[in-house]
Amino acid sequence: xxxxxxxxxxxxxxxxxxxxxxxxxxxxxxxxxxxxxxxxxxxxxxxxxxxxxxxxxxxxxxxxxxxxxxxxxxxxxxxxxxxxxxxxxxxxxxxxxxxxxxxxxxxxxxxxxxxxxxxxxxxxxxxxxxxxxxxxxxxxxxxxxxxxxxxxxxxxxxxxxxxxxxxxxxxxxxxxxxxxx
Amino acid sequence: xxxxxxxxxxxxxxxxxxxxxxxxxxxxxxxxxxxxxxxxxxxxxxxxxxxxxxxxxxxxxxxxxxxxxxxxxxxxxxxxxxxxxxxxxxxxxxxxxxxxxxxxxxxxxxxxxxxxxxxxxxxxxxxxxxxxxxxxxxxxxxxxxxxxxxxxxxxxxxxxxxxxxxxxxxxxxxxxxxxxxxxxxxxxxxxxxxxxxxxxxxxxxxxx
Numbered sequence: 001x002x003x004x005x006x007x008x009x010x011x012x013x014x015x016x017x018x019x020x021x022x023x024x025x026x027x028x029x030x031x032x033x034x035x036x037x038x039x040x041x042x043x044x045x046x047x048x049x050x051x052x053x054x055x056x057x058x059x060x061x062x063x064x065x066x067x068x069x070x071x072x073x074x075x076x077x078x079x080x081x082x083x084x085x086x087x088x089x090x091x092x093x094x095x096x097x098x099x100x101x102x103x104x105x106x107x108x109x110x111x112x113x114x115x116x117x118x119x120x121x122x123x124x125x126x127x128x129x130x131x132x133x134x135x136x137x138x139x140x141x142x143x144x145x146x147x148x149x150x151x152x153x154x155x156x157x158x159x160x161x162x163x164x165x166x167x168x169x170x171x172x173x174x175x176x177x178x179x180x181x
Numbered sequence: 182x183x184x185x186x187x188x189x190x191x192x193x194x195x196x197x198x199x200x201x202x203x204x205x206x207x208x209x210x211x212x213x214x215x216x217x218x219x220x221x222x223x224x225x226x227x228x229x230x231x232x233x234x235x236x237x238x239x240x241x242x243x244x245x246x247x248x249x250x251x252x253x254x255x256x257x258x259x260x261x262x263x264x265x266x267x268x269x270x271x272x273x274x275x276x277x278x279x280x281x282x283x284x285x286x287x288x289x290x291x292x293x294x295x296x297x298x299x300x301x302x303x304x305x306x307x308x309x310x311x312x313x314x315x316x317x318x319x320x321x322x323x324x325x326x327x328x329x330x331x332x333x334x335x336x337x338x339x340x341x342x343x344x345x346x347x348x349x350x351x352x353x354x355x356x357x358x359x360x361x362x363x364x365x366x367x368x369x370x371x372x373x374x375x376x377x378x379x380x381x382x383x384x385x386x387x388x389x
Contacts, residue, residue: 045251109234113234116230134192
């Protein structure tokens with residue numbers, strides 16, 4: 001068995017291992033972008049399908065997970081484009097326990113999660129994607145640049161713009177120090 | 182240390198990702214510069230608010246049957262959206278291309294000139310993204326119809342996009358970016374359609 005990061009094989013067993021290895025991370029980032037669990041699962045699976053069908057064009061020197069991230073992010077952005085006018089499931093990222101319970105603390109957490117989700121959703125697609133990869137996926141600028149096939153300077157600029165906008169959108173929470181612990 | 186250099190590393194500093202030497206340099210600058218110190222405080226506040234959001238780990242039940250369903254999709258032989266679009270509009274594209282060649286040929290820009298337009302779009306982020314010049318650009322100025330068209334033209338003239346799949350990914354990405362500002366493939370000119378058609382014909386011939 002070769003290294004899993006060297007996806008230049010036709011071995012379906014290795015492909016299955018790659019899917020199992022990366023499915024959670026890919027699903028997680030897609031869910032952050034599209035904010036709909038059913039669509040996120042479908043898009044994450046579609047990313048692996050595309051990877052499989054185009055495995056011959058995969059460059060051996062590239063990391064498989066960078067490639068699959070890129071496919072998944074592109075599919076997610078395309079989904080956003082197609083569904084711009086459709087309301088996303090705005091509460092999809094909020095733990096159900098935080099909504100159903102009536103404890104004030106949980107209500108405050110739910111309100112904060114909602115405010116953050118809405119704020120991030122208001123960002124332009126590229127800024128939103130860069131911010132999610134940086135903040136939630138904790139990826140370095142260089143890796144984000146590789147995933148999105150843009151320059152590192154473009155990544156930094158988009159991240160900077162996203163941060164400035166989020167400061168404005170979430171100003172109430174920042175100014176009042178309303179952090180939920 | 183200059184303020185622009187400090188800003189470049191501020192996010193890494195706030196996340197404790199820098200080396201001890203870099204950390205010390207930033208700390209010294211923040212102690213001396215109230216503007217950067219204010220920027221750092223507001224960044225730290227934002228990160229604190231974001232980090233106080235409850236994060237729910239992925240429920241494994243959500244990913245049950247993930248792999249078998251991937252195999253089902255692979256075996257179902259679904260045609261991707263872009264290829265479907267291509268098949269649907271192949272004839273109109275070809276007609277538009279011929280029309281463009283006949284009617285608009287004198288107006289077609291050499292590909293080398295298109296790079297200049299795109300370069301202008303990207304310049305604001307390439308040089309110094311914290312400079313007053315760069316920050317003077319608004320999103321509305323960057324994501325314009327002409328820049329969208331120039332970007333797509335460059336993409337389809339790009340000799341590094343050697344497979345249909347690469348082209349599809351690039352097109353999806355650029356279109357998704359500009360769609361936030363109301364631009365779509367429907368806005369492309371006959372000239373651009375001609376370039377698209379030429380490139381696709383070449384790729385489809387290469388890939389059989």
